Structures are given as structure tokens and as C-alpha cells.
Amino acid sequence: MTVRHILIRVAYDGSAYHGWQLQDNGITVEEELNRALSDLFGEEITVDGGSRTDAGVHAKDNVALFSTGSPVRIPAEKLPFALNRRLPADIRVTSGCEVGEDFHPRHCDSVKTYEYRILNSPLQDPLRRHVTTWYHQKLDAERMAEAARVLTGEHDFTSFCSVHAQSTTRVRTIHDIRVSREDDEIRIRVSGNGFLYNMVRIIAGTLMEVGAGRLEASAMQGILEAKDRGAAGPTAPPEGLCLLEYRFGKWEEHHADQLDRKS
Amino acid sequence: MTVRHILIRVAYDGSAYHGWQLQDNGITVEEELNRALSDLFGEEITVDGGSRTDAGVHAKDNVALFSTGSPVRIPAEKLPFALNRRLPADIRVTSGCEVGEDFHPRHCDSVKTYEYRILNSPLQDPLRRHVTTWYHQKLDAERMAEAARVLTGEHDFTSFCSVHAQSTTRVRTIHDIRVSREDDEIRIRVSGNGFLYNMVRIIAGTLMEVGAGRLEASAMQGILEAKDRGAAGPTAPPEGLCLLEYRFGKWEEHHADQLDRKS
Numbered sequence: 103m104t105v106r107h108i109l110i111r112v113a114y115d116g117s118a119y120h121g122w123q124l125q126d127n128g129i130t131v132e133e134e135l136n137r138a139l140s141d142l143f144g145e146e147i148t149v150d151g152g153s154r155t156d157a158g159v160h161a162k163d164n165v166a167l168f169s170t171g172s173p174v175r176i177p178a179e180k181l182p183f184a185l186n187r188r189l190p191a192d193i194r195v196t197s198g199c200e201v202g203e204d205f206h207p208r209h210c211d212s213v214k215t216y217e218y219r220i221l222n223s224p225l226q227d228p229l230r231r232h233v234t235t236w237y238h239q240k241l242d243a244e245r246m247a248e249a250a251r252v253l254t255g256e257h258d259f260t261s262f263c264s265v266h267a268q269s270t271t272r273v274r275t276i277h278d279i280r281v282s283r284e285d286d287e288i289r290i291r292v293s294g295n296g297f298l299y300n301m302v303r304i305i306a307g308t309l310m311e312v313g314a315g316r317l318e319a320s321a322m323q324g325i326l327e328a329k330d331r332g333a334a335g336p337t338a339p340p341e342g343l344c345l346l347e348y349r350f351g352k353w354e355e356h357h358a359d360q361l362d363r364k365s
Numbered sequence: 366m367t368v369r370h371i372l373i374r375v376a377y378d379g380s381a382y383h384g385w386q387l388q389d390n391g392i393t394v395e396e397e398l399n400r401a402l403s404d405l406f407g408e409e410i411t412v413d414g415g416s417r418t419d420a421g422v423h424a425k426d427n428v429a430l431f432s433t434g435s436p437v438r439i440p441a442e443k444l445p446f447a448l449n450r451r452l453p454a455d456i457r458v459t460s461g462c463e464v465g466e467d468f469h470p471r472h473c474d475s476v477k478t479y480e481y482r483i484l485n486s487p488l489q490d491p492l493r494r495h496v497t498t499w500y501h502q503k504l505d506a507e508r509m510a511e512a513a514r515v516l517t518g519e520h521d522f523t524s525f526c527s528v529h530a531q532s533t534t535r536v537r538t539i540h541d542i543r544v545s546r547e548d549d550e551i552r553i554r555v556s557g558n559g560f561l562y563n564m565v566r567i568i569a570g571t572l573m574e575v576g577a578g579r580l581e582a583s584a585m586q587g588i589l590e591a592k593d594r595g596a597a598g599p600t601a602p603p604e605g606l607c608l609l610e611y612r613f614g615k616w617e618e619h620h621a622d623q624l625d626r627k628s
Contacts, residue, residue, distance in 0.1 A: 115491040160492055182488065192491045225445065228378040228455045229423055229496055229607070344492070 105171045108178050109201045110135075110149075110185070111348070112164045115192040117232045117341070121157040122164070131155075131193060135166060138188035143172040152207040152348050153214060156300070158340030160233065163196070165207050165348045208296075211351035213277065215293035218306040219342045223286040234287065235306075235342030241313030243283035249312040249319040250279045250290070252326060253305065259298055260329040262308070264337070267299035272329075274298060281309065288313070291346070300337050308335035368434045371441050372464045373398075373412075373448075374611070375427045378455040380495045380604070384420040385427070394418075394456060398429060401451035406435035415470040415611050416477060419563070421603030423496065426459070428470050428611045474614035476540065478556035481569040482605045486549040497550065498569075498605030504576030506546040512575040512582040513542045513553070515589060516568065522561055523592040525571070527600070530562035535592075537561060544572065551576070554609070563600050571598035 112135065120128030124136075132151055139147040152165035176184055181198030189195065221227055221234040222241045253262075253276050260272040279292040290306055308325065311317040317335065325333045375398065383391030387399075395414055402410040415428035439447055444461030452458065484490055484497035485504045516525075516539050523535040542555040553569055571588065574580040580598065588596045 113488075113491050115494070162490075162492065186489075191489070191494055194489055194491050196488050225376075225459050226449075226454070226457055227425075228376050228457050229425065231378070231454055233492055 105169050105203075106178075107167065107169050107201050107203055107205060108181070109165055109167050109199055109205070109207070110181055110195050111197045112166055113162050113194045113196055114160060114164070115232065116155060116158050116160045118192060119157065121159070122151050122154040128157075131164075132166075134189055134193055135185075135195075138185050139168060139170075141188050142176070142184055143170050143174045145170065145172050150207070152212070153297075153345050155343075155345060156303075156340050159343045159345070160341075161345040163347045164345050167201070167205070167207055207348070207350070211295065213293055213295060213347075213349045213351055214297065214345065215291065215347040215349075216297070216302045217344050217346045218290040218292075218302060218338065219344070220288040220290075220306070220310065221286060222283075222288050227286075230287075232341055233344070235339045237310060237314075239314050241288055241310060242315070243281050243288050243313065245315075245319045246288070246290070246309040246313040247281040249309055249317075249322040250281050250292075250305075252322040253279055253292075257326055258329055259301055259326075261325050261331060261334045262301045262304040263298035263331060264300035264304070265331050269298055272298060274301070279305075293347075302343060303338045303340065304331075304334050304336075306338035306342065310338060311335040368432050368466075369441075370430065370432050370464050370466055370468060371444070372428055372430050372462055372468070372470070373444055373458050374460045375429055376425050376457045376459055377423060377427070378495065379418060379421050379423045381455055382420065384422070385414050385417045391420075394427075395429075397452055397456055398448075398458075401448050402431060402433075404451055405439070405447055406433050406437045408433065408435050413470070415475070416560075416608050418606075418608060419566075419603050422606045422608070424608040426610045427608050430464070430468070430470055470611070470613070474558065476556055476558060476610075476612045476614055477560065477608065478554065478610040478612075479560070479565045480607050480609045481553040481555075481565060481601065482607070483551040483553075483569075483573065484549060485546075485551050490549075493550075495604055496607070498602045500573060500577075502577050504551055504573060505578070506544050506551050506576065508578075508582045509551070509553070509572040509576040510544040512572055512580075512585040513544050513555075513568075515585040516542055516555075520589055521592055522564055522589075524588050524594060524597045525564045525567040526561035526594060527563035527567070528594050532561055535561060537564070542568075556610075565606060566601045566603065567594075567597050567599075569601035569605065573601060574598040 122131045135149050149166035149168045178198040178200045182195045185195040219234040221236045226236045256275040258272050276294040281290050385394045398412050412429035412431045441461040441463045445458045448458040482497040484499045489499045519538040521535050539557040544553050
């Protein structure tokens with residue numbers, strides 16, 4: 103019996119979930135995936151998630167890895183069809199591919215891109231209430247963009263990390279961070295090799311303080327250097343956050359043929 | 366006691382509602398507005414809606430008129446604040462203004478603009494599942510645009526009207542109709558002086574037949590002239606439809622000072 107190792111890509115509306123990771127007190131995305139996979143393969147399957155998003159956070163492209171020795175030999179690329187029939191409408195598997203035994207999403211030189219959407223309008227929009235964070239006071243996107251630039255590169259991001267985080271090192275690399283406005287929406291897009299617990303939401307919360315004029319853009323350097331969570335702004339709410347893309351850098355370049363990305 | 370006549374503008378996510386109009390078998394947008402207004406003014410208030418949208422259809426800018434002789438003399442422009450505290454999160458009042466006794470939203474030379482959004486992708490997107498209609502087969506937006514052009518102008522739209530409609534005349538004027546694609550989304554935007562029951566959804570359903578290649582773009586002229594509901598395509602699902610804008614033409618030009626539009 104050969105064991106197969108399979109990587110799936112997953113999109114979800116996180117509104118109804120207590121985040122990705124299994125919990126006792128609420129339903130999670132991981133739990134739904136485990137249930138659908140176990141049902142399909144006829145054995146207990148547990149996924150290992152790429153990004154363990156918080157309650158209420160969305161994803162267009164998260165990843166999960168699992169192994170199976172099941173006699174059900176469904177080709178990996180057929181998994182979206184087979185799994186989506188077994189999943190609720192707010193979770194969709196968008197692709198599947200076989201990977202080598204030594205592959206692990208969090209050991210690769212992965213690049214994750216998150217987007218934080220702010221509805222910056224005097225009034226809430228019912229149609230975007232689950233996918234944006236509403237901020238009624240006028241925000242200056244250019245000041246926010248200026249402040250954000252300081253964060254690019256390799257830094258100790260302790261100031262932008264929840265005090266509840268368990269990571270041993272707080273050093274991460276932000277490859278790119280952009281703030282742009284389109285009509286009544288401000289979007290913060292940030293990509294990097296990894297993010298600490300609540301890091302994107304604390305960055306967003308701090309940039310909103312800058313945009314609202316309660317912090318100078320020039321204060322960002324000092325906040326970063328303080329290496330103190332208390333120096334940064336509040337943790338912005340989860341509903342504005344979405345994991346847009348999860349890429350595997352060099353591994354992906356060398357295995358492009360294996361990857362069937364639909365997103 | 367002076368009776369005031371007040372026009373409010375309303376945005377809503379129609380997903381949870383059995384449409385606009387009061388019904389016995391489910392909660393409606395009108396019911397929620399009546400409840401919030403009656404609570405605020407301390408008397409029973411019933412609104413008269415501009416567009417009685419179907420179950421599952423959304424609005425960014427519908428209108429409703431009501432009258433009150435209540436001693437609660439809250440200024441019309443403060444109504445969004447006072448009402449939104451009394452409304453569920455999926456309904457927002459966006460503005461209020463006093464109008465004359467003879468004003469009626471459906472008697473004015475109003476212009477309504479609807480948008481129909483189609484997610485045209487092999488896979489459903491959980492984050493847009495409530496605000497787009499998913500169509501997995503590739504659609505040709507240019508063919509759809511070509512077919513749509515035939516509909517511009519004053520016509521008898523019987524072919525694009527539900528057989529359950531009660532309108533005495535089926536003649537309406539479409540001022541403009543556009544079909545455009547942006548990435549994986551096709552948007553049909555149509556404005557006119559009035560729309561028959563299910564008219565935009567039947568237009569959308571017919572254009573999707575054209576986009577999928579099951580109907581020629583040139584067939585549209587014959588469908589229109591047939592004045593027969595059976596000649597057109599199916600009624601497209603409600604979730605892709607949104608009332609974008611409700612304007613009052615000449616009345617609005619002459620009363621611009623009264624109108625406090627936030628949308």
C-alpha cells in the first residue's frame with residue numbers, strides 16, 4: 103500500500119467559523135475538511151494547514167496537506183469536485199496535487215499574501231459587512247502607505263505580534279506592503295515569508311491610527327524598533343482580513359507541472 | 366399637527382429576506398423598516414417602497430416613502446443614525462429627506478439602475494456566493510454586449526416579463542444597458558424608467574444563453590418582437606441582482622437642496 107501525500111488549496115468565507123484550527127467550543131475550517139476527506143477516503147484523515155487563520159478571517163487561497171493510504175485512488179486533481187459536494191457552501195477546495203513525502207507547507211520558502219480591506223465611509227455597507235472592516239472616520243491612505251514602507255524587509259516584529267504568540271523568533275521578512283484607496287475602500291496588501299500571530303491585524307490597526315491622524319507616519323520606525331506590543335496600535339477586527347495567496351517559491355518553480363492552480 | 370412626508374434611502378443584503386414586500390411566510394425588508402420606524406416615532410408607520418425587490422435580491426439604493434404626524438420631530442437627515450440602531454446589520458438607511466405631499470416615488474420620472482453580477486469561473490467563490498450568480502461554463506461577454514444593445518429604447522418587454530406579472534402595460538424604456546467583464550466577473554448594468562416583474566433577471570438569463578453560445582446574439586431582436594415569455598431564456602437566480610441607484614429625474618434636479626445622498 104502506497105501512502106500518497108496530497109496538497110489541497112482551499113477558499114473560505116470565515117464568518118461562520120471559529121478559525122482554522124480544531125477547537126472544542128466551535129466549528130472550524132479544519133474540522134470540515136477533515137470530515138469531508140475522511141468521508142471520501144473512508145478512513146480518518148487529518149489535514150495540516152498552511153496558515154491557521156483566526157476566527158472570522160477569510161481565505162481565497164490557503165493550503166492544507168494530508169496523507170492517505172486508502173484504496174480510494176481518486177486522482178488529486180479531481181479532489182475539488184469530490185470534496186466540494188461534501189463541504190458547506192462557504193468552503194471550497196480549489197485544487198489538489200500530489201507532493202513528495204518530504205514536502206511540508208511551513209518548511210518551504212513559502213510566500214503568503216494577505217489583504218486587509220477597510221470600508222472607509224460614514225455608513226456601513228450591508229453587502230460588504232462580512233469582508234471589510236468598517237471605519238467611518240476619514241483615513242488618509244497616502245499617510246498609511248508612507249508609514250507602511252518602514253515595515254518592508256527583515257525585522258524583529260515583536261511590536262506587531264500578539265503577546266499570546268508562542269513563536270520562538272519574532273524575525274520575519276515582509277517582501278512588499280502596499281496601501282491603496284479605491285472609492286470608499288482602503289486595501290492593505292502585504293506579502294512575506296511568514297506572519298506572527300495577529301501580525302497583519304496589528305499592522306492594519308496601527309496603519310488605521312496613522313490614517314486617522316492619531317499617529318504620525320514617521321512614528322512607525324520607532325514602533326518597530328521598540329519591540330514592544332504596547333508601542334503599536336490596536337488589533338484590527340478579523341472580518342477585513344483575507345489570505346489571498348500561498349506560494350511555495352523555489353519548490354513551486356521546480357514542480358510547476360504538478361500544480362493545478364485554479365485560483 | 367403637521368404631517369411630514371419623508372423619503373429614505375435604504376441599502377440591504379437581501380440574502381436573509383423574503384424580498385421587500387410584506388408576506389405571511391417570512392421576514393421582509395419592508396417589515397423591518399416598518400418596525401424600526403414605528404418604534405422611533407411611537408406610532409404605527411408603513412412605508413411605500415420604490416422597488417419591491419424579490420427574495421434574495423440586494424439593494425445599494427432603494428427608496429421608501431412614509432408619512433408621520435408624530436410629535437417625535439427628529440430631522441429627516443438624522444434618520445440614518447436613529448434607524449440604523451434599530452435595524453439588523455443587513456439593512457442600513459443611508460439618507461432621509463422631507464418631500465412634498467404630492468411626491469410619490471413611482472409617479473416621478475424615476476431612473477433605476479440595476480446590476481447583475483455573474484461569477485464566471487470553473488469554481489464557486491465562497492466570498493462572493495451571496496452577491497454573484499455562479500456560472501461555471503465560459504461566457505463570451507462581447508456577444509452578450511452585442512445582444513443587449515437591441516434592448517435599448519422604448520419597447521414592449523412582454524418577452525422579458527414573468528407570466529405572473531400584473532402590470533397593465535408592458536412598455537418600458539431602457540436608457541442604457543452594458544455588459545462588461547473584469548477578471549472572472551461579468552456585470553450587466555441596466556438603467557431604465559421602470560422594470561417589469563423579473564425583467565432584469567430574465568434579461569440576464571437570456572444574455573447568459575447568448576454568452577454560452579446556445580443563442581445567437583442576432584436572435585435577441587426576434588425574442589423582443591415575439592412578445593412571448595417563452596421566447597426568452599430562463600429567469601436568472603436572484604443573488605446576482607442588486608438595485609444600484611434610484612433617481613428621480615427632473616424632481617431631483619429641482620429639489621437638489623433637499624436631498625442628502627450618502628450613497
